[in-house]
Amino acid sequence: MTDFRIDIRRGALITAALALLCSLFYALPANAEPADYADCPAATLCLYSGANGTGERRDFTDTQSLESYDATWDGKTLSAKNNTALWACVYGDPGYGGHLETVKPTAADAYAAGAVSAHKLVPTRALCFTGYERCPDNRVCTFAEQNGRGAMTVHLPATDPATQNYGNSYGTGAAPKSAWNRTAKHVCFYPEPTYTGTWADPADASGQKKFGAYVVLRGESVTVPAPFAGTFRAHELVTTTGDCQ
Known part of the structure; x- marks a missing residue:
């Protein structure tokens, strides 16, 4: 009988220990970070090829923001x-x-396969939504997406040999949706590569009202509205807006 009572007590102690251990597991936060992320150095953005901070790791500091990655990492x-x-x-x-x-x-954070092709580090979240800062001084820059995002084309002003216009002709290969004029002159955008053409006013039901140029004043950046967005084929720099074609 004595041995039987000791076994009961031992069983009770084991049960209590297991209950305590389980309670410790349940007390852990549900969103606790995996231990794998602990290998990320301080002051560093770490990108991993596996889920939850596993796999190959790439490190970037605040001076190594990238618009795109090499083919092995894209x-x-x-x-x-x-x-x-x-x-x-x-x-x-x-x-x-x-x-x-x-x-x-x-x-x-976690991502689906193929979902990450570029990054940058910025002091405020609002700066994630723009990319105008890439445009060099004294240049006109056009962007494939709104707010200065997407592929950027930096235009070096040059005199067109046919028209003598101080600007650039894009042909049919570009369709910018935003722009920054970082020059000391105003810029006039046109729907034709020959620095000509017009846009119909979408608010004019008669279709008679036309726009001959879309102007971005010196130093200004803009997301291009309809009906102009995606239709620029040329621009020229002018001293006054009255000089637009």
């Missing part, structure tokens, strides 16, 4: 740890284009 990121004091902006396309996700300071 679309390869499946998780990230932003171990910096900045916001991380993660993009689906090169040139800060396509789908955008933001990662707040010290946070981690």
